Amino acid sequence: MERVRIFESEEELSTGLADYVAQLSEAAVKERGNFAIALSGGCLIKLMRKLTKGPYVKTVDWSKWHVFWAEEKVVAKKHPDSNYKQAKEGLLSKVPILPAHVISINRCASAESTAEEYEFRIRQLVRNRTVDVSRSRDCPRFDLILLVLESDGHVASLFPNHPVLAEETQWVTWVSDSSAPYESVTLTLPVINSAANVTIVATGSVKAQPFASATGAHPAQLVSPEHGDLVWFVDGPAASLIGRSDIERSDS
Template identity: 60%
Template sequence: MEREIMTSYETKKNCEIRVFESSDEMATDLAEFISQVSEISVKERGYFAIALCGGPLIRHMRKLCEAPYNKTLDWSKWYIFWAEERAVAKNHAESNYKLAKEGFLSKVPILNGHVYSINDNATVEQAATDYEFVIRQLVKVRTVGVSESNDCPKFDLILLNIGPDGHVASLFPNHPALELKDDWVTYITDSPEPPPERITFTLPVINSALNIAIVATGEDKEKAVSFAISDCNESLGATSVPATMVQPTDGKLVWFLDEAAASSLEAGNDAYEHQY
């Protein structure tokens, strides 16, 4: 009998957990997931609005640059945003834009005018203000959808990493930015990870997305993943682990995990329904 390459669990609150044996299998499944969301979004809305993060996420998206996706996806309908960005120049080594440009955007035919990076010539405060203004204009013309429940932008897909401390985007444990309700984009100047100045989507925007995917690999993510997923079915999260507070209002959350990051889950998965 061929060994399974993925184990999937599904909770009662539109939160699915997928566990992979290898990085290659994770990348393959992630590409297929993104492809399906893209095709549905283009068919239903005429656009696909996706927000990226930094870290290893772009590397996990590598299969999208290969056949069949590089030829079959309607790249002209893709609109690229960043759920977080470091307040550095676009050619800086720590720029999420640079990472995405080199590892993904330069390898697929996405239109340059559909890539919305932050203003790297402005202060971090002004960059956040400018970025929110851009998104508001695109919501007005429905290039980016809108949530009926809170009038927030409703991105078709937001892709996130999770840090060992449980942070997502640039929303760090116990940070005041976690409490923001009205802002779509905010800025921080005290990131515990360098560089200190960053812009980030707020939780209301993240939770308004139609689809959210969180990617986590490595033993150093195990505790944060376990804590966050154990509360997938709870109505309230904990600011000590911001990933716990990622709870889509009217969408779906999918975790993409390797076996190391999921090791605590696989040791006690009674809370989840095993999907074959």
């Protein structure tokens, strides 16, 4: 099922996102005993800031969280552009997540080796059921994958017209693209579409055109969970080119 939630401001979107993530966390912990979440970069960590405050910092069962990455640049963890560094400073260091439950991407000799090592770690955690298994294919079933819509329509590190969009067997792959300053590793579309829940966040007027596009040319249009839910969290400027009568509007 696909839904779109529109918020008048980024502040309201941040509150709605915190509520939604907290609800999914509670449901996953009750059902499986764990909450496996994959984060992206960009504006996402800033938008998740409400989770570091009351009531969430006390009511969320952080000990059951296992944090992964939908994408990461192949840079050192302390690099200013590292998604891990941004998440560590803006979220992970402010809530009681167990350090061992943060599955960081370790930079290896090459981007390809980095992707292979990260996929190996995910496979280990699927074997012990920290991460659930897809119902229909050889893929992990994350409880939630959080993505950000970028101005060219890409999500994670899945760029327009890139060969990686056709990847069907690997869980993680590496990407080099002329529009990006660094090589990166990314979850592939089969993994994203095997998740129990996928959320795509779109904020700002620069995202209005890719969000409104229905041509299928943008990688974001390829995100369609097979046995899960896709929910868009969109602010007013990003939704400015669409008719709101056809989609769910959120006032909270």
